[in-house]
Amino acid sequence: MDTEHGMRHDWITTPVTAALLRGALDIEHTEHGVLPHRLPARARAQNTDGQLAMAESQPSGVRLAFRTRATAVELDALRTKRAYVGAPARPDGMYDLIVDGRPAGQGSVTGGNVVTVDLTAGTAEQEFGPAGTVRFTGLPAGDKDVEIWLPHNETTELIALRTDAPVEPARDPGRRVWLHHGSSISHGSDAASPTGIWPALAASLGGVELINLGLAGSALLDPFTARALRDTPADLVSVKLGINVVNLDLMRLRAFGPAVHGFLDTIREGHPTTPLLVVSPILCPMHEDTPGPCAPDFGGMSAGRLRFVAMGDPAERASGKLTLGVIRDELSRIVKQRAADDPNLHYLDGRDLYGETDSAELPLPDGLHPDAATHRRIGERFARLAFTADGPFGAGPGMVTP
Incomplete structure (x- = not known):
């Protein structure tokens, strides 16, 4: 009692x-x-x-x-x-x-x-x-x-x-299962609550069941993550790639393209015809044209603020260092090339979820991560772009149009 x-x-x-x-x-x-x-x-x-x-x-x-x-x-x-x-x-x-x-x-x-x-x-x-x-x-x-x-x-x-x-x-809700992979933004960094992370908001609006493999700092094209995506039953799959590769200065352009191909090849082994959406990074001003790595701004921490700064040099793009601009171009090219033989493969520019106008109105508080209001905006935009009738994920049963 x-x-x-x-x-x-x-x-x-x-x-x-x-x-x-x-x-x-x-x-x-x-x-x-x-x-x-x-x-x-x-x-x-x-x-x-x-x-x-x-x-x-x-x-x-x-x-x-x-x-x-x-x-x-x-x-x-x-x-x-x-x-x-x-x-x-x-x-x-x-x-x-x-x-x-x-x-x-x-x-x-x-x-x-x-x-x-x-x-x-x-x-x-x-x-x-x-x-x-x-x-x-x-x-x-x-x-x-x-x-x-x-x-x-x-x-x-x-x-x-x-x-x-x-x-x-609980009973089987009979909804489609959406399997999503991404960085800390997909994980929910700086969202106010677990149903306030943008994938959860988008899933609610899209009338789907979410499996969220947003992994903070760890959307790095790891083969074991690709195999986890491959082996997880799902009706819809999306991968949001790029920001962590730049944050860590993990690889150069020569390695990035083949790694993306391999990641998508592995997913397709388990989901050969499933709608698969590749999403490039949202706008992140400090890394648009400046390579990584990024690091904490220790001067800001001494004032009680946690912010991040880009440590690379824009001139290093010539030697193959990656920026978000370079990554978007490469992801778009790869999806266009593969879509010729894979009609269920789609591309979404992350700046359609959060771009220049949004950055002016709702700047990223620490330079990397969206706040609660921005999570809501990204979730609503993703639902509108992906889950409506003409989107890559179509309009499934129970969907609420945002």
């Missing part, structure tokens, strides 16, 4: 299993509970990069989905969040409650682990803390479909789901 806001509940604990999760490609059983992963075990075993390990364990787009008569729900979870020395405190990760397709509440958990990163020293220290509980009460009576979207920016181990009525896995 428990008391919450003057109400007493007979709690039923339901184990968190894969049947209750959507948007995860794998689950790991830990000493605390269940950890959703957005890359399968085979891909994780081939990865040695800590940034990608962190990103894929953050459950962007992952949600619990169940049907119940419960009017009260509790979820125990252990979070791991990041903090940066000298930067403003990051807000707590948000859980979004959706009941019968409509927003019905938000909450956060307390406690948890904190990884504190010192960008100037290149070090990270972890402090361990207790699990917390997010609680939702006052849900409408009667049978209903409930979703709890997990924080897009906090690694989240799920410990216990409690309700005051039995739970069963």
Whole structure:
């Protein structure tokens, strides 16, 4: 028995299993509970990069989905969040409650682990803390479909789901599945909540089920990511490529083109005729004509602001260094070449989602990542360009025209 806001509940604990999760490609059983992963075990075993390990364990787009008569729900979870020395405190990760397709509440958990990163020293220290509980009460009576979207920016181990009525896995919604891969912008950096990231907004407007493989800092044409996309059942696939390759100064033009071809070849092995949309980077002024790498502006951090600056030299484009302008030209060329034999392959210029006019009105606060309002704009634009009748993803059942 428990008391919450003057109400007493007979709690039923339901184990968190894969049947209750959507948007995860794998689950790991830990000493605390269940950890959703957005890359399968085979891909994780081939990865040695800590940034990608962190990103894929953050459950962007992952949600619990169940049907119940419960009017009260509790979820125990252990979070791991990041903090940066000298930067403003990051807000707590948000859980979004959706009941019968409509927003019905938000909450956060307390406690948890904190990884504190010192960008100037290149070090990270972890402090361990207790699990917390997010609680939702006052849900409408009667049978209903409930979703709890997990924080897009906090690694989240799920410990216990409690309700005051039995739970069963949600019914198949009968919607098309949209599988998307991209950078931190697709992951949801600086969005306000998990349903506020632009892919989640676009999926809601497009009437589709989202699997989000937006991986912060890690849209790098890795073969194991391509194989994960290949092996994941989906009705629609999109890949948003380019910004991370420039950020890290990872490769030159000679390597980039063949890597894109190989990435698309691998996806096509599992999705030979699926609509496949290649999206180039949104406008990012600092990297339009200046190569990477990018780095934190330590002068800004001393003033309590986290911003990024481009460290390359525009003259280096002549030696094959990549800028966003170069990448858009190359992606457009590759898609045009391949589309001659692949009528279900499409291209979208990212500046149609966020361009010069948008940058003047809604500049990227840290030079790289959109804020909540810009996520909404990008999501609405993507839905209009991709999911309407004449878009590459057509107009599927249940779509709402933005």
